[in-house]
Amino acid sequence: MDVQFVGEHLLPGKLGQFFVILSFGSALLSTISYYFAAINDRPGNSWRNIGRAALWVNTLAVVGIGSCLFYIIYNHLFEYHYAWAHSSRSLPVYYIISSFWEGQEGSFWLWTFWQIVLANILVRVAKSWESPVLAIVMLSQTLIASMLIGVDILGTRVGSSPFILLRNALEAPIFSRPDYLSLIQDGNGLNPLLQNYWMVIHPPTLFLGFASMVVPFAYAIAGLWQKRYTEWVKQVMPWALFAVMVLGTGIIMGSFWAYEALNFGGFWAWDPVENASIIPWLTLIAAVHVLLAYKNSGHSYFTATFLVLISFVLVLYASFLTRSGILGETSVHAFTDLGMFWHLVIDILVFAVIAIGFLIARWKELPITKKDEETYSREFWLFIGALVLTVACVQIVATTSIPVFNAVFKTKVAPPTDVVQHYNKWQTPFAIIVALLSGLAQFLKYKDTNAKKFWQSLAVSFGIAVVITIILAYVAHIYSNPIFVALILAASFTVVSNGKIMLDALKGKWKLAGSAVAHIGFGLLLIGALIAAATNKVISVNKSGFIPVSGFEKENKPGDNLMLNLNEPVKIDRYTVTYIGDTTIGPNTFYKVNYKSFDKDGKVKEDFNLLPNAQQNPKMGLIASPDTKHYLLYDIYTHVSSVPIKTEEAEHEHEGHDDHDHADDGKYLEPITYQVSPGDTVRYKEGFLVIKSVNRNASISNIPLANGDIAVGLKIEVHQNGKTEEAEPVYLLKSGNKFDFGKTIDNLGVKLRFTNVLPDKNKLEVMLYRSKPAEKKWIVMKAIMFPYINLFWGGTIIMVIGFLLSIFRRNKELKQA
Amino acid sequence: MKKSAIIGIIIIAVAIGVIISTYADSSTYASFAEAKETQTELHVVGQLEKNKAMIYNPQENANYFAFYMRDNKGTECKVVFNGTKPQDFEKSEQIVLTGKMQGDEFHASKILMKCPSKYNKDQVEVKANTAAQAKI
Numbered sequence: 001m002d003v004q005f006v007g008e009h010l011l012p013g014k015l016g017q018f019f020v021i022l023s024f025g026s027a028l029l030s031t032i033s034y035y036f037a038a039i040n041d042r043p044g045n046s047w048r049n050i051g052r053a054a055l056w057v058n059t060l061a062v063v064g065i066g067s068c069l070f071y072i073i074y075n076h077l078f079e080y081h082y083a084w085a086h087s088s089r090s091l092p093v094y095y096i097i098s099s100f101w102e103g104q105e106g107s108f109w110l111w112t113f114w115q116i117v118l119a120n121i122l123v124r125v126a127k128s129w130e131s132p133v134l135a136i137v138m139l140s141q142t143l144i145a146s147m148l149i150g151v152d153i154l155g156t157r158v159g160s161s162p163f164i165l166l167r168n169a170l171e172a173p174i175f176s177r178p179d180y181l182s183l184i185q186d187g188n189g190l191n192p193l194l195q196n197y198w199m200v201i202h203p204p205t206l207f208l209g210f211a212s213m214v215v216p217f218a219y220a221i222a223g224l225w226q227k228r229y230t231e232w233v234k235q236v237m238p239w240a241l242f243a244v245m246v247l248g249t250g251i252i253m254g255s256f257w258a259y260e261a262l263n264f265g266g267f268w269a270w271d272p273v274e275n276a277s278i279i280p281w282l283t284l285i286a287a288v289h290v291l292l293a294y295k296n297s298g299h300s301y302f303t304a305t306f307l308v309l310i311s312f313v314l315v316l317y318a319s320f321l322t323r324s325g326i327l328g329e330t331s332v333h334a335f336t337d338l339g340m341f342w343h344l345v346i347d348i349l350v351f352a353v354i355a356i357g358f359l360i361a362r363w364k365e366l367p368i369t370k371k372d373e374e375t376y377s378r379e380f381w382l383f384i385g386a387l388v389l390t391v392a393c394v395q396i397v398a399t400t401s402i403p404v405f406n407a408v409f410k411t412k413v414a415p416p417t418d419v420v421q422h423y424n425k426w427q428t429p430f431a432i433i434v435a436l437l438s439g440l441a442q443f444l445k446y447k448d449t450n451a452k453k454f455w456q457s458l459a460v461s462f463g464i465a466v467v468i469t470i471i472l473a474y475v476a477h478i479y480s481n482p483i484f485v486a487l488i489l490a491a492s493f494t495v496v497s498n499g500k501i502m503l504d505a506l507k508g509k510w511k512l513a514g515s516a517v518a519h520i521g522f523g524l525l526l527i528g529a530l531i532a533a534a535t536n537k538v539i540s541v542n543k544s545g546f547i548p549v550s551g552f553e554k555e556n557k558p559g560d561n562l563m564l565n566l567n568e569p570v571k572i573d574r575y576t577v578t579y580i581g582d583t584t585i586g587p588n589t590f591y592k593v594n595y596k597s598f599d600k601d602g603k604v605k606e607d608f609n610l611l612p613n614a615q616q617n618p619k620m621g622l623i624a625s626p627d628t629k630h631y632l633l634y635d636i637y638t639h640v641s642s643v644p645i646k647t648e649e650a651e652h653e654h655e656g657h658d659d660h661d662h663a664d665d666g667k668y669l670e671p672i673t674y675q676v677s678p679g680d681t682v683r684y685k686e687g688f689l690v691i692k693s694v695n696r697n698a699s700i701s702n703i704p705l706a707n708g709d710i711a712v713g714l715k716i717e718v719h720q721n722g723k724t725e726e727a728e729p730v731y732l733l734k735s736g737n738k739f740d741f742g743k744t745i746d747n748l749g750v751k752l753r754f755t756n757v758l759p760d761k762n763k764l765e766v767m768l769y770r771s772k773p774a775e776k777k778w779i780v781m782k783a784i785m786f787p788y789i790n791l792f793w794g795g796t797i798i799m800v801i802g803f804l805l806s807i808f809r810r811n812k813e814l815k816q817a
Numbered sequence: 818m819k820k821s822a823i824i825g826i827i828i829i830a831v832a833i834g835v836i837i838s839t840y841a842d843s844s845t846y847a848s849f850a851e852a853k854e855t856q857t858e859l860h861v862v863g864q865l866e867k868n869k870a871m872i873y874n875p876q877e878n879a880n881y882f883a884f885y886m887r888d889n890k891g892t893e894c895k896v897v898f899n900g901t902k903p904q905d906f907e908k909s910e911q912i913v914l915t916g917k918m919q920g921d922e923f924h925a926s927k928i929l930m931k932c933p934s935k936y937n938k939d940q941v942e943v944k945a946n947t948a949a950q951a952k953i
Contacts, residue, residue, distance in 0.1 A: 299821070300821070370819070372819050372820050373819075373821055375820075380820070380821070383821055383824075384824065387824070387828045388828075390828075390832075391828055391831055391832045391835060394832045395835045395836075395839060398835065398836045398840075399839050399843075402843060412846050413843050413844075413845070414843060414844040414845050414859070414860040415843060415844065416842045416843055416844055417858040417859070417860070417915050417926070417927075418858075422839075422842050426839075560880065560900065561879045561880050561901050562879060563875045563876065563878075563879040641879075641900070641901040642873075642901040778875065778876070780875050780879040780901050
């Protein structure tokens, strides 16, 4: 039975799905055509021309998919699962862009988009390399396009389409109603952590990096395939540098986002998803260095080719790790499985088999030298450096892959209990060696170097580095750990020796600037990362108010989290912090925390407010984002770790009691009723009342008294907190009806009513209302001081600039050749 | 033999050593009973015992959170965490603890929880909206 659904917009989805199929078909056609063009083209390059035409159709299709998907999300067409799952009506436009790539399908689209942009550039610039290189690139495009198909083939769902309808994606009884759409008011919304401007630009940059990794791979394969063993090296240099630069930038943006928006308290957590992106980056950096060694000396051909090839395979492995759901509970931000586990495995296998196949087939012809490298030659140490980087990668891959090994061997090994410490322990020695080598290699020439001169210039730079290290170690308090000192020394050595090259570059040897700048950046990055990671300290520790937890005294320092009551200053480190209020903007509540520090004379030296925020998201719980005060030499980073749960209390207040004019009774505790006579004193918890006298001539403004009406006032003294106030509530009998007019004493938070006269007992009835104690507002927060973290960010920026300069140089070389 | 070949072999040996020692660092998933036998930190997987009280009182101590957890073998144990209570902890459907036993209490250094609301996006939230229905 077909149900006619009301209100659906099916056209954009159908059009989008058409583009999805078109993009797969055109990519496949382009791959095949370029393959034949590379093997043996027909006269007039007809295969190549078909390949190009299909590539252009593919470009159109990919843009078409993106436009349809954007149209769906932008117009809140929640009949589509993707829009429903990743966006909501309240999202501003720029976050609609982030919700576009929050899901797997959107990020795959991003990948295909960048890949086809790069393919179009290759059509223009690759010349004689066009056919073999694009055959490989378009093969990659075909495989990624297949991830978006979402069609059943032989009973298995292949890929996952972003255009699937909500009613087809989920099963729920409401989908049998033709008007189901009217019941779905809003989408699930974007994860609040992703509602950050870095999330608008970090994913596109990262995916441009991933996508550009295919180009060096394609050139390496083309070189083997076409037996142009040495030529491809020159061609690949600008592309490899480009990939390294963009992927590096993307990774750093992610790191900055984590630091600015996540509350794990740092810039790098060794999360499997982070590792997955840095592994191929490191191998490609190693590859760039041995490519240079080969280009200049003829050594390390196999290592260079192998590293270029493995880098792309590792990109695919990274996408498998993050998208197949295999990481499970070891990662906080991997995707869940969309049923593409084997699809992703096949993707890796296809390219791994191509790489290994070509290497084996051409093994005997590879230009591998039989000559031994000179010890005093740059190529030898570049080779060593590349190998050390590779071993560092092996370590990261090994630990990150624990869940994969568990799945393959059916074991149940748990990751190390302290992951960060585990990685740091391993990676610090590798970083020391790599930093030393990147300083050392600058004093060596290709092929052979004068040993005496080498040692002389080495000694000078090393001496300067030692001086810098002593100063840094003293200033940053890291002298107690010899490993840290060694890393600072190695990194300073890199900065100094590359600084020397930089000086030469300024004198006119501009060619050398790129590498020098990149290595200086690398050295600064290491110093900044080490100092910030090793000496950051939690300052939200109030030792005076520390209550020992039984059983924890021995091994634990006072806890990291600090309780702050509203307007009650607490001293931590050199600051006095006060929680001074909060404001709620949209779904976010910003907690205003004031930091003040004083100098010796008690004058205010620093005074700033931080606004860490928390979103009490009904779907995802409390999501806290930090706020950071940036100084040149350190950052003060603060986030809330626990806040009172917001309830609907605010609304209850208005409901109150409906009886006559006492609508504000909700503010008060249950009233106490006294039967008193003048002269009595009655006590209550906070103070006491003295009943002074009865005023028989009370009048009430606006109410004229008629004959027979009685208005009686009761003079009462209220003593509370050392203060005394007088009040006169009035009792009124008008036309036989009883009324009373209470008096509120605001500064004591008390209200008095004179509610009855009891002639038979000769008593007067008084009701006392006391305000509820103000609900104390509080937050629990954590504050961390990160010293010298700007060296880390600055180092990364300098490094990226260095890559950029190198790209210009290698590109120029290519054009001159 | 070429120098680079020798170094290559050394590096491969180091790499193998690295992998092996990586696994020496790795931990195990265990039950509370097994945790009692050892002093090393390990992982315990289980569910929150929802019938027993959770203790978190930031006014007294913002860094003391205690609760009861039942591990996958059905053993119940008091867990103490030197930190704040994760929000929505009540809703967690699975908890992974890292830590070790101290007497009869399990002292956790890390708590990882899985919330159904966070991951199970496939629950359509239907809000009846009279205005929308009136249109039809």
